[in-house]
Each structure stands twice: as C-alpha cells, then as structure tokens.
Amino acid sequence: AWVHGDPRKVIYPTDSYGQFCGQKDTLNENKTILFYFNILKCASPVVLINLQCPTTQLCVSKCPDRFATYIDVQASYRYKPDQWNYFRQFCKPGFNNPRKSVTQVLRDEDCPSMIIPSRPFLKRCFPDFSTKNGVLTVANQTTFKDGRGKTRNVTDLREAANGINNVLDARSVGMKIFEDYAISWYWILIGLFIAMIVSLLFLVLLRFTAGVLFWIFIFGVIGIIGYGIWHCYWEYDHLKGIPGSDLTVYDIGFQTDFRVYLQLRQTWLAFMIILCAVEVIIILMLIFLRNRIRIAIALLKEGSRAIGYIMSTLFYPIVTFILIAICISYWAVTAVFLATSGEPVYKVMANQTLCKYANLTCDPETFNTTNVTKLCPGAQCTFAFYGGESLYHKYIFIFQLANAFVFLWLVNFAIALGQCTLAGAFASYYWASQKPADIPLWPLFSSFGRAIRYHTGSLAFGALILAIVQLIRVILEYLDHKLKGTQNSFTRFLLCCLKCCFWCLEKFLKFINRNAYIMIAIYGKNFCTSAKEAFFLLMRNVVRVAVLDKVTDFLLFLGKILVAGGVGVLAFFFFTQRIPVFAQEAPTLNYYWVPLLTVIIGSYLVAHGFFSVYAMCVDTLFLCFCEDLERNDGSTAKPYFMSASLHRILGKKELSPKKA
Secondary structure, three states: OOOOOOOHHHHOOEOOOOOEOOOOOOOOOOOOEEEEOOHHHOOOHHHHHOOOOOOOEEEEOOOOOOOEEHHHHHHHOOOOHHHHHHHHHHOOOOOOOOOOOHHHHHHHOOOOOEEOOEEEEOOEEEEOEEEEOOEEEEOOEOEEEOOOOOEEEHHHHHHHHHHHHHHHHHHHHHHHHHHHHHHHHHHHHHHHHHHHHHHHHHHHHHHHHHHHHHHHHHHHHHHHHHHHHHHHHHHHHHOOOOOOOOOOHHHHOOOOOHHHHHHOHHHHHHHHHHHHHHHHHHHHHHHHOHHHHHHHHHHHHHHHHHHHHOHHHHHHHHHHHHHHHHHHHHHHHHHHHHHOOOEEEEEEEOOOOOOOOOOOEOOOOOHHHOOHHHHOOOOEEEEEEEEOOOHHHHOHHHHHHHHHHHHHHHHHHHHHHHHHHHHHHHHHHHOOOOOOOOOOOOHHHHHHHHHHHHOHHHHHHHHHHHHHHHHHHHHHHHHHHHOOOOOOHHHHHHHHHHHHHHHHHHHHHHHHHHHHHHHHHHHOOOHHHHHHHHHHHHHOOHHHHHHHHHHHHHHHHHHHHHHHHHHHHHHHHHHOOOOHHHOOOOOOOOOOHHHHHHHHHHHHHHHHHHHHHHHHHHHHHHHHHHHHHHHOOOOOOOOOOOOHHHHHHHHHHHHOOOOO
16 A cells, blocks of 8 residues: 555646646646536536546646636737636646637637636536525626537526535534634643543542442332333323223224323223333342442442542553554554545547447557547546555455454454553552552553563454454445345345344353453453353353443443533533623534533543443453452451452451362
C-alpha cells in the first residue's frame, strides 16, 4: 500500500487527463476546482463525486458565475471580446479559436456548450440552486439555454439539485455547529472535568453507599411491582358488572387497537398473575441468595477501597486510549493508501451512442493514432477512475481485509494489555497480608512491566482468537449487505443464524479472555492454562458469578447515568442561560444542544473509562477471593487473605478448616 498508494487521489480532484487539480508545482497549481462541461450528463451527485461522469472534466480556478452559451459568445466575440475571454477559461487549455464551427467545437469538446452559475463544493462546481417562492431556480432563473439551440427548464437538474441542496444545507448546519464548538470548547472541557471529579467521588464513596444504593433499588422495584399488582386488582374489580368486560381475549380475536384489551377483566387478571409471579421470584431470590448478594456488595466495597490505595489505576485508560488511537490511525492511513493504489484508467468517451468503442479502455498517448477517432468522430480518451487489472489490483480487497484483521488484532491486544496490567495491580492489593503496608511501591507500573516482559505472547494469542471471530463477523455483515436484495429466504435465514452464533461466541470469548488475563497476571501461566483454570474456577462459583455480575452492572450503570445526567442537567441550565450567577458568562450559540450533547456523551465516556477500571478491579478481587477460598481454610497455617468484612459474611462454617 505504501509503495503503490497515492493519497493525493483523495485530496485533489482529477481532470479528464489524469492530472490533479490544485497540486503544487504543476500547471494546475492555481486551478483547485473541477468543472464539468455538461453536468446534465451526470446522473446524480454521487456520480460526480466518484469522478465517473461521462463528460469532459477540467481544472479551473473558479466556477462560472453567469449563464452563457458557446453559440452566443462566438457570435459576439468580435465586438464583445471580454465575453470570449471569460468563457474560454472553461475551455480546454490552449484553445483560443472562436472561429471554429460550433459543430466541430462541440464534437471535439473543446469548450462546453453552456456554462451555468455554480459554486464550489467538495472542490467541484455544482449549479447554484436556490428556491424562490417554492420554485427551483438557478441565479433567480427558471430556464436556461443548453447551447444546442434549446431552452431547458431548471427542473431538468432536479435530480442533482435535491441531493446537492441537502448536502449544502448540511454544510451550512455544519458550519454553525463548528462555530458553536469554537465558542464553547472551554466550557465543554470544564463540564468534562466536572464529570471526572464526580466519577472519582462516586467510586471513592461506593465503599459506603454500595449496599444502600442496591437495597434501595431492590425495595423500590418490589414496591413498584406491588403497586402494579394493586392497580391490576383495582382495574379487575372496577370492570366487574360492566357489559362486555367478561369476554375473553379469544372471543374478540386480534385487534389493532390494543386499548380494547384493557376493557377486559381477563387482561388485568393476566397482568396481575404475571406481576405476582415476578414479585414472588424476586423475594425468593433475595431470601436464598442473600448471602451471595452480601458477598457481592462486600466485594464492591473492597474494590472501592483498593482503588483508593492505587489511585493511579484510574488514569490507565488514557494509555489504552492512546494505543487504540495509534492503531486506528495506522489502519486508516493504510486503508487510504490501499484504496488509492490504483493506476489511472482511461476510457473512450464518444458523443455517438452507437459507437462500439464507447466505454472501452484506451491509452491517451496512442489514442490519436488509432481508428477510433475516424469511426467515432469526436471520441476522446479521457480519465475515468483509478483501478487496474494487475495481480496486485485484483487482490486489493483481500489486502483491505488483512489490514482490518491486523487492526482488530492490535486493538484487542491493547485492551488485553490494559486488562492484564490492571489485574496485576489489584491482585497485588488482594494478596497483601497487611493492607496497605504490604502493597508494592509502584503496583501499576510493576504490573505493566511484567505484562510487557513476560505475558506479551499470551495476550497476543488471546487477542488473535478474538480478532478471528470479529473478522468473521465483519465478513458476514458484508455478505448480508451484499445479499440484502436477494429473495432467497433460506440464505437470509442462514446468515442471520450465523451472525447470531458468532455474536454469542464473541461475547463468550471476551468473558473468557478477561478472566484468563486475570489468572495470567496472578500466576504467570500461559493463555490456554489460565483460560482453563479461570473457566473451571468460575463454574465452581457460577451462582456467585451471576450475582456479582448483575449487582456490579447495575451499580456501574446507575453511576454512569448519575454522572452523565447530573452534568448534563447542569450544562443544560448553563448553556440556556438559566443560572443567574453565570448568565453573563454563558456563550451565545446557534444550537445550544451541540455543546450539551457533547458534554453528556463525553461525561458518559469519562464515567465509562473510570468505571471500567472499577469493574476490572471487582472481577480481579472476585477471582482472588474464589482462589483464596479454595487454597486456604482460615487456619493459622493457611490464613485467608480476604478482608474482615468478607470474613464476617462467610461465617464460621466456611472459615473452618477443610478436610483433605
């Protein structure tokens, strides 16, 4: 890609001679815009942007700003030379023969038959469309001369106009959004800083509030479901004696208006039974899983305490972010070089529709010596697109897949390195006999060094397995996109099943890899051994895993919503100037939702970065806790390493020495 690619093909538009518009040290250095001789031949804006419009394309310094036709300019060039001097800048370079017959000029495409007021967009000249009283116009005119003796309506360009105007409107909105960012970036950064402080405080205070938040939520759910049961019973009793309310759902059949079902007693009875069942299930789960829930909450509190001792871990996601940014940059640049590694392809462009050589590839250097110009008068060999027929160009798609695979592998490796580093730091906290006295001096830095020096192969192998599955998913999505229009139901069903299976496989592998990296950080064994030991350890504690996972997910989700929502509300009142103290400081914006959404999304991502460290901490402490229970028995010879709070929750039964 780096040998054959040329990013200038993306940066600069290309004219019909394969030359870049606006490239320095060339004849087109000051001609930065691409002009189309006959834009009516272009089917849509997409065709224009892809440089495949079947008309001569020329680099110009500016777009035309008036209506004019070659016929009119030729007829008046003697007494109005200024018109000819203006018009000929849109003709082929070096052409200055207004005496040449119109037929020959149009046949040879020396000049365009007409020019239309245009404005540059994407470095290309597009007609300057506007609407006046709901009527489509170009420079306030609804008709124009096409230079071939006909007067045409502007609506002939409607297909192009619709797409172009939408894009231009989007550009106008984009400029306003850019202005808003330019004015409010300082306050956005302050909002994100507040989100960081709130996230940090939430994690630190979680050791005191984890249990309270969880039980408030649980009893809140029980209360809401209880109210639902009472409301269903009230509706059921209220409908008693009302005509038609005793009918069954089967009697009335399917109805598009679902409010009809709410007039039946049977509907509310079904709702009440379902809610009662859910209520009973929740209460029974709380009764039988109460001890495991207490362990989960204790581990959450312990995780908050561990982060309090190793605060540097909260900022490790910045390292992961930088590594992933490097991976994305490398992949994007390589993909651009691959996409632009084609050679210029020239094709015969003929005015005659019956020319048998039309759209065939040609060589511009030898084209004039062939018989094509004789058999198809006015035919030209012009640049069409970038491509090629060589072995390299045939396999560019495969190279793009290989580039995507490397990208997935590197990203997964960066994530694995972060997980292993954090796991090593938190494991050193758990296995310290006296906390915090026995915690290593630089636990995070030491863990990072161990991961790089000893575990690179294991992390790369785990990332490789995950990258293979993700690449298969990418290929399945590509096939599904390509086959979307097919009528083969079996093919669509098979693809849907494969996508679902590989999605589940990816989720499972991410779970296994995460816990394998924790075991690697603790014991230093290879990936396969660590994955096997982690899997069987989790299976022996499967109920605890499920409870801890759900309790952790809930509290962290609650924290993310709290941080993003709280900072978002504050930003809303600030940017809408509803805080009297800061009313004069708030910037005047085109769209107040631009910085508001940025602050909300940014706050959520900041909270996610902090809480991902916390989730890794809890998972590491949980595996250490399970290992501690299996390897030690609480005796003097084999004391537990767990905290005193976990000791109390486990009770005397599990603290007694285990029999061999």
